[in-house]
Each structure stands twice: as structure tokens, then as C-alpha cells.
Amino acid sequence: MAKISYREALNQALREEMRRDSSIIVIGEEVAYYEGAYKVTQGLLAEFGDKRVKDTPISEEVIVGAAIGAAMGGIRPVAELMTINFALLAMDQIVNNAAKIHFMFAGQSFVPMVIRAAQGSGKQLGAQHSQQLEAYFMHCPGIRVVAPSTPMDAKGLLKTAIRDDNPVMFLEGQGLYSLEGEVPPGDYTIPLGKANIVREGSDITFISYLAMVPECLEAAKELSDRGIEAEVIDLRTLNPLDKATVFESVKKTGLALVANEAWKTGSAGAEIAALIMENCFDYLDAPVIRISATDTPMPYNRQLERAALPHKEDIINAVNNLLKVAIPQ
Amino acid sequence: MQEIVDKHDAKNLYKQMYLMRRFEETASEMYIRGKITGFTHLYIGQEAIAAGVMSALFDKDYVVSSYREHGHALAKGVSPKSVMAELFGKETGCCKGLGGSMHLFDEDKRFMGGYAIVGGGIPIATGIGLSIAYKKENVICACLFGDGAINQGAFHESLNLAKLWDLPVLFICENNLYAMGTEVSRASAVTKFYKRAEAYDIPSECANGMDVLEVKKAAAHAAGYVRKGRGPYFLELRTYRYKAHSMADPDRYRTIAEEELWKERDPIVIFARHLTDTGVFEPYELRKIQEKVEDEIQEAVDFANKSPNSGIELLKEYVYAE
Numbered sequence: 001m002a003k004i005s006y007r008e009a010l011n012q013a014l015r016e017e018m019r020r021d022s023s024i025i026v027i028g029e030e031v032a033y034y035e036g037a038y039k040v041t042q043g044l045l046a047e048f049g050d051k052r053v054k055d056t057p058i059s060e061e062v063i064v065g066a067a068i069g070a071a072m073g074g075i076r077p078v079a080e081l082m083t084i085n086f087a088l089l090a091m092d093q094i095v096n097n098a099a100k101i102h103f104m105f106a107g108q109s110f111v112p113m114v115i116r117a118a119q120g121s122g123k124q125l126g127a128q129h130s131q132q133l134e135a136y137f138m139h140c141p142g143i144r145v146v147a148p149s150t151p152m153d154a155k156g157l158l159k160t161a162i163r164d165d166n167p168v169m170f171l172e173g174q175g176l177y178s179l180e181g182e183v184p185p186g187d188y189t190i191p192l193g194k195a196n197i198v199r200e201g202s203d204i205t206f207i208s209y210l211a212m213v214p215e216c217l218e219a220a221k222e223l224s225d226r227g228i229e230a231e232v233i234d235l236r237t238l239n240p241l242d243k244a245t246v247f248e249s250v251k252k253t254g255l256a257l258v259a260n261e262a263w264k265t266g267s268a269g270a271e272i273a274a275l276i277m278e279n280c281f282d283y284l285d286a287p288v289i290r291i292s293a294t295d296t297p298m299p300y301n302r303q304l305e306r307a308a309l310p311h312k313e314d315i316i317n318a319v320n321n322l323l324k325v326a327i328p329q
Numbered sequence: 330m331q332e333i334v335d336k337h338d339a340k341n342l343y344k345q346m347y348l349m350r351r352f353e354e355t356a357s358e359m360y361i362r363g364k365i366t367g368f369t370h371l372y373i374g375q376e377a378i379a380a381g382v383m384s385a386l387f388d389k390d391y392v393v394s395s396y397r398e399h400g401h402a403l404a405k406g407v408s409p410k411s412v413m414a415e416l417f418g419k420e421t422g423c424c425k426g427l428g429g430s431m432h433l434f435d436e437d438k439r440f441m442g443g444y445a446i447v448g449g450g451i452p453i454a455t456g457i458g459l460s461i462a463y464k465k466e467n468v469i470c471a472c473l474f475g476d477g478a479i480n481q482g483a484f485h486e487s488l489n490l491a492k493l494w495d496l497p498v499l500f501i502c503e504n505n506l507y508a509m510g511t512e513v514s515r516a517s518a519v520t521k522f523y524k525r526a527e528a529y530d531i532p533s534e535c536a537n538g539m540d541v542l543e544v545k546k547a548a549a550h551a552a553g554y555v556r557k558g559r560g561p562y563f564l565e566l567r568t569y570r571y572k573a574h575s576m577a578d579p580d581r582y583r584t585i586a587e588e589e590l591w592k593e594r595d596p597i598v599i600f601a602r603h604l605t606d607t608g609v610f611e612p613y614e615l616r617k618i619q620e621k622v623e624d625e626i627q628e629a630v631d632f633a634n635k636s637p638n639s640g641i642e643l644l645k646e647y648v649y650a651e
């Protein structure tokens with residue numbers, strides 16, 4: 001298998017899908033000539049031309065709205081929002097239109113559209129550019145939410161998202177673009193709603209996605225040195241959510257920790273913790289632990305930002321505290 | 330260039346522009362040295378606009394800005410020390426290190442904030458205009474934004490409302506011909522932006538943003554109109570940013586010829602030449618202004634360096650108003 005970056009994996013997915021299906025177009029700010037703010041659309045303009053790879057003005061509402069209309073009209077747009085923070089300007093189109101059309105019109109129309117957006121914090125970009133908004137979308141029925149953490153998943157899931165007939169919010173880890181990983185040769189897809197057990201373990205289950213997956217893995221490695229074996233689940237998609245894999249693992253380990261980079265209150269982690277509580281209550285040896293960002297807008301200052309965001313140390317500390325309680329010596 | 334009427338005024342304009350330029354050259358050095366991080370957008374090349382506009386405003390007038398706002402803040406009177414300290418993420422910064430480069434604010438100076446969502450400040454300025462009208466204050470609100478912002482719905486909604494309610498807002502579009510890597514002609518169906526104001530029956534003017542005297546004249550006229558309670562005004566100022574979009578941008582979308590052409594129009598160089606050619610200042614007098622600015626910048630850097638880091642308690646302190 002070839003080793004490529006997360007960025008390159010996304011680029012390959014777009015390229016291969018565009019070659020496969022001439023109804024796919026890519027639109028967004030700086031996607032064509034600039035080749036993407038994060039260079040994900042590199043080379044697409046050169047290969048597919050400006051009829052299929054289109055720069056837009058800074059007009060998020062119409063980028064998404066036009067993608068919805070184009071999808072209803074029979075083409076398959078992949079819209080890029082430079083970062084997830086700008087999705088807030090398109091929220092009406094996403095929530096009131098994209099998510100509703102198939103249902104409201106009793107299946108007579110559908111919205112096969114992907115919205116790609118970078119998401120992540122930790123680069124001192126300040127309060128308006130450091131937000132994790134997956135819970136906003138996860139909360140809303142009618143849109144799929146994808147959040148890959150590896151190059152292999154990024155490529156396979158983007159292909160699936162493009163082929164899916166639903167609107168998909170495709171969240172890319174802003175800090176993951178240069179991450180390298182192995183990717184199978186040729187065309188492959190990864191189904192939505194299939195979590196990945198990235199590390200097996202019997203003592204505790206870590207559940208996460210996007211940038212918190214590497215943090216969970218590192219924490220698991222350190223804990224393993226002390227004889228604690230964590231099972232790490234990468235959810236990969238938040239809607240649909242692979243509840244079965246989560247429940248099965250939690251039933252096996254009896255302990256669960258959910259980690260997300262977003263604010264704690266009303267987060268995806270909160271939803272998953274509640275689901276575990278509802279479905280695995282009898283198997284739990286302790287309350288589900290939630291690792292997340294502090295409930296505050298992101299400060300610019302480096303130390304403050306670090307303190308506001310969750311890290312592997314927080315995971316390790318939480319596990320230490322939990323084990324003191326759960327396994328009295 | 331026009332004739333200089335007031336030596337004091339000329340000195341102030343020159344000083345402001347030179348301060349902005351040197352402040353940002355220093356900031357970019359500090360960025361490279363790792364003292365400043367995050368997104369840092371330099372204003373270099375556009376200084377005549379901030380200097381000219383702010384000199385046409387009163388201290389009590391409000392200003393709403395974008396993320397490319399170091400120059401706007403300095404020209405509105407925010408101290409270089411508190412801006413530099415903010416960029417360093419220090420507790421003595423104008424926002425205690427919570428805001429950073431894109432989010433400067435100074436209540437005393439009525440600098441009502443830098444906003445990093447393109448177009449996001451325009452409705453806010455409109456609302457400040459509403460509060461002024463409501464309280465019948467004799468001030469106005471100036472709102473600065475880029476050419477990229479005017480294709481946001483927020484721009485159009487704001488212009489319409491401001492005119493409908495005759496709010497005292499001076500809308501100023503700094504047209505530096507590019508939004509990141511996109512030239513205006515690839516993003517806007519109508520590139521004479523002042524014409525868009527006409528659609529809302531808002532009087533407008535387009536002026537040369539590289540000529541500080543022309544900017545000041547246009548801004549003074551516009552501000553005077555708004556101050557009389559006649560409703561909003563729209564100014565388009567043509568300019569050019571000399572540096573990349575941000576410190577992270579490789580800046581590969583503009584031709585060298587174009588950049589060179591605009592560098593010949595350097596607002597600071599041209600104004601200095603004008604001042605000495607017309608005998609308003611001797612070269613040594615300009616040098617004295619420059620030296621004072623250099624001292625001020627050095628002080629700002631020392632101040633930022635020595636200031637304490639923002640304390641961890643700030644994380645929770647300002648989430649809600651008490």
C-alpha cells in the first residue's frame with residue numbers, strides 16, 4: 001500500500017470521482033486557481049477545467065444554496081467551505097433546505113451534495129476561527145456527518161459521500177492535512193456508519209473521531225505501558241452513527257471514555273455518552289467519561305488555548321482518576 | 330496631490346502612515362521569530378486609507394473593522410503598545426491576549442472591533458448606527474471592509490437597512506483588487522463597487538486610496554454628510570496590499586509587474602516626496618518624525634516582551650457578562 005497524506009487522499013478521491021462521473025462539480029472559495037486554502041483541490045482545475053472546478057465569491061449562503069439547487073437539478077456538487085466557521089453563514093441553507101427537502105417533498109426530490117470543510121483548533125486562530133461544530137449538524141436530522149481521521153478513511157469516505165444521495169457534511173481535520181498514512185490501491189469506498197476499531201483492548205473503550213483519535217491512541221499507548229489496555233474506536237461518521245460497535249466494545253470493557261475537540265455542553269460526546277448510558281447501563285463499572293474543550297470561546301493566547309483544548313494528558317489523567325474509583329486496590 | 334493647508338495636519342498624516350508601516354514590518358519580524366502566531370494579515374500598502382479616514386473622524390466616532398485591522402486601530406488612536414502586546418498574547422494587550430491579531434478592540438478609542446468573518450462587521454456597524462440615532466448622539470460609525478465582503482448577503486442587508494432607517498453609518502470598502510487569491514473581476518459581476526450603493530439610493534464616491542490627501546478629502550465630505558443626519562454614505566477606496574494575504578499565504582497569484590506598478594504608488598513615499606517638494610517639510614523634519622516613530626515601536630516591542638502572559642483565570646472570566 002502507498003503512503004500518502006490526508007490532503008492527497010482527499011485530492012485523489014475528488015479526482016477519481018470526477019473522472020468516474022461527469023456530473024460532479026467542485027465549487028467554493030479559492031478552489032480553482034488557488035487550488036484550495038488547504039490545497040486539497042490541487043490540480044483539479046488543470047484536469048477538469050473551469051466548467052467543473054469553480055471559484056466563487058465570498059458568499060457562503062449561495063455557495064451552499066446553489067449546490068443544493070444544482071443537486072436538485074441533477075448534478076452532483078462538492079462545495080468547499082474554507083473552514084467550518086463559515087458554514088454558519090450557510091446554516092439556513094443547510095438546516096432549512098438541504099436537510100428538509102427529501103422529507104418535506106415526500107422523496108420527490110433529493111440533495112446529493114457534499115459540503116467539505118476544514119475543522120480544528122490549536123493554531124491560535126482566535127475565537128471566530130477555532131470552532132468544532134459537528135454537533136450542530138449531528139443534531140439535525142436529514143444530513144449525514146462524516147469526520148475521518150486518517151488518509152485511508154478520508155479517501156474512502158469522501159468517495160462514499162459523493163456517491164450518497166443525501167447531503168453530507170464532510171469535516172476534515174485542519175491539523176490532519178499533512179498526516180501520512182497507507183491507502184489501498186485503486187478504487188475503494190468505506191461505508192457511512194461503520195466505525196473502526198483502531199486499537200483493541202479489554203480494559204476501557206475510548207470513542208472519538210477526527211483530531212482526538214491520534215490523542216486517544218497516544219494515551220492508549222502510554223496507558224498500555226502501565227498495563228491498562230484501552231480499545232480505541234474511531235467513529236469515522238457521526239451520522240449515521242455505528243452504535244453497535246460502540247455498545248459491543250463498552251459491554252466488553254465495562255468502561256467508556258468519549259473524546260471530542262468540541263465544547264463539552266451539547267457535544268457529540270454528550271450524545272454518545274447518553275446512548276451508552278441508555279444501552280449499556282448494566283455493563284458499566286463507572287459513569288462515562290467525557291473529554292472535551294472547555295465551554296469558552298477560544299482564546300488567542302497560546303497557553304490559554306492549550307488549556308481550553310483537550311489533549312492526551314487529559315485522557316490519561318481521567319483514566320487514572322477513574323481507575324482509582326472503579327478498581328479499588 | 331492637493332495643496333497642504335495645515336502643517337500640523339500633514340505631520341499627523343505622515344506620522345500615522347509611517348507608524349502603521351513600521352509597526353507591521355516589526356510585527357512580521359516578530360511573527361517570523363515566533364512571538365506572534367495565528368493568522369496575521371498585514372495592511373502594508375493601504376496606510377493612506379486608515380490615516381485619511383481616521384483623520385476625518387472625531388474621537389467620539391465609532392469604527393468597526395475587519396481582520397486586517399492593525400492599521401485601523403493604530404490610526405484611531407489605539408496605543409501601539411497595547412496592540413503589540415495583544416499580538417504577543419499578553420495580558421496588557423487591548424483584549425488581554427484573548428483576541429489576537431484579528432480581534433482588536435478599544436472601548437475608549439471607540440474602536441469597536443476587528444471581525445474575522447468576512448462581512449461580519451457590516452451589520453454590527455449598522456446597529457451601532459441605530460444606537461447613535463436612537464440616542465441622538467452627534468457621532469457617526471465608520472465601517473471598513475474589503476472588496477471580498479461586498480458579495481456577502483450581510484453587506485446588502487446592511488446597506489438597505491441603513492438607508493431605510495437613515496442611519497449614520499459611513500461604509501468604506503477598501504478595494505485592494507484581491508480577496509485572497511481572487512481578483513475582483515472574478516468575484517464580482519459589478520466591479521465599480523460604489524455603483525452598488527446607488528442601488529440602495531446611498532450616495533457614494535470612489536477615490537484613490539493611495540493618496541492620503543484625496544482619501545482625507547473624500548472621507549471628510551462623506552463623514553460630514555452622515556453627521557448631518559442625512560443617512561449613510563458609501564466610499565470605495567482603490568488600493569493594493571503589498572504583502573501576501575496573510576503570513577501563511579504564498580502569494581503566487583499576482584504578477585510582479587502589477588506589484589511593481591503599485592509599489593511605485595507607495596502612499597508613504599509619495600506623500601513624503603510631496604511634502605518635501607512643496608517645502609512643507611525639510612527632509613530632516615521627516616526624519617525626526619520617523620525617529621520618534623521608531624522609538625515608539627521599540628517601546629511597544631519592549632512593553633509586549635516584558636508584559637506578563639494572560640492568566641489562566643481569563644479563560645472563564647469573560648464568557649458571560651456579570
Ligand SMILES: Cc1ncc(C[n+]2csc(CCOP(=O)(O)OP(=O)(O)O)c2C)c(N)n1
Pocket residue numbers: 029058060082086089397445446447448474475476477478505507508509574
Ligand atoms: C465568511 C468568510 N469566508 C471566508 C473567509 C476566509 N477569508 C478570510 S479573508 C478572505 C478574503 C477577504 O478579502 P477582502 O474582503 O477583499 O479583504 P482583504 O483581505 O483584501 O483585506 C477570505 C476568503 C472568512 N474569514 N470569512
Ligand SMILES: [Mg+2]
Pocket residue numbers: 475476477503504505506507508509
Ligand atoms: Mg481585498
